[in-house]
Amino acid sequence: MYTLFHHPFCPHSRFIRLVLGEYGIDFRLVDERVWERREAFLALNPAATTPVLIAERQPAIPGAGIIAEYLDEAHGMEVDERRLLPRSIGERIEVRRLMAWFNDKFFEEASNPLVTERIYKRFMSEQEGGGSPATDVIRAAKANVRYHLAYIGWLARTRNYLAGDRLTYADLAAAAHLSAIDYLGDVPWNEDDAAKAWYARVKSRPSFRPLLSEWLAGVPASRTYVDLDF
Structure with a gap:
């Protein structure tokens, strides 16, 4: 265990x-x-x-x-x-590239500032960095979500899954970051149908159910968060 x-x-x-x-x-x-x-x-x-x-x-x-x-x-x-990391070297490189894109770049530019400002700060003391959300940080992060979503849409239109023909770490990394900010209603799904359709497929998997069942007291989930047909 x-x-x-x-x-x-x-x-x-x-x-x-x-x-x-x-x-x-x-x-x-x-x-x-x-x-x-x-x-x-x-x-x-x-x-x-x-x-x-x-x-x-x-x-x-x-x-x-x-x-x-x-x-x-x-x-x-x-x-x-x-297996979520393919066997061939070329495929593994692409999966790792995209996994790093979402876990590093997307995290730094979008998911981390949004989650920190809108969720974590609620539970932090002033000494720990808590306080009112920084509206300029939120505004910049929400703008960054838009270009990341466009990139996901481009990948989804050119491939079956983000890194190739089947589900990999790349899809789960991207979906994990999107799910955290989708809870907050900060993903403009109406801007990219391909990204939305890809996310709906991943969100419908059994592995996603525990995440979608989690709620934060005082912060209601967005309309699209648990809706599999959003």
Whole structure:
């Protein structure tokens, strides 16, 4: 049994939860508010970021990219055609490129500022960086969502899935980040039908159900969040 230290609206944590769900791996969740900088958690990951995966007889595995690589090495061969990191070198490069695009670039420019300003700050003390949302940060992040959505749409129009013919880490990374900000209603789905259709396919997968069932007190989900036919 794995243990995953996460936050329900951390996009990177959502990505790993989708991966574990796709592989049918049992795991338990431990909520972690990284801004509290708990000593026990810092001992697992001095960077104080989620997710962190705990596997039996292994050191703590920190970070979405490292966890994804570990899960491929540990379980990829077992699932055969459902493997989320393809076998060929060329395909693996493209999956890793897109996984990094969403986990690094999209996170920095869009999902992290929106989640931080609109969710995390609600639970932070002033000393931890809490306070009123920064409207200029939100405005810039929402503008960035639009060009990322256009890129997803272009990929979806030219391929069956984002990185090629079948579902990979690239799709789950993109969908995880979008899901966190879709909860807030910050994805302009009416601007790209191809991106919307691709997301609807991924959101309809069983691995997505636990994410869609999570709600934040005082912050209602957007109309499109749980609607599979949005």
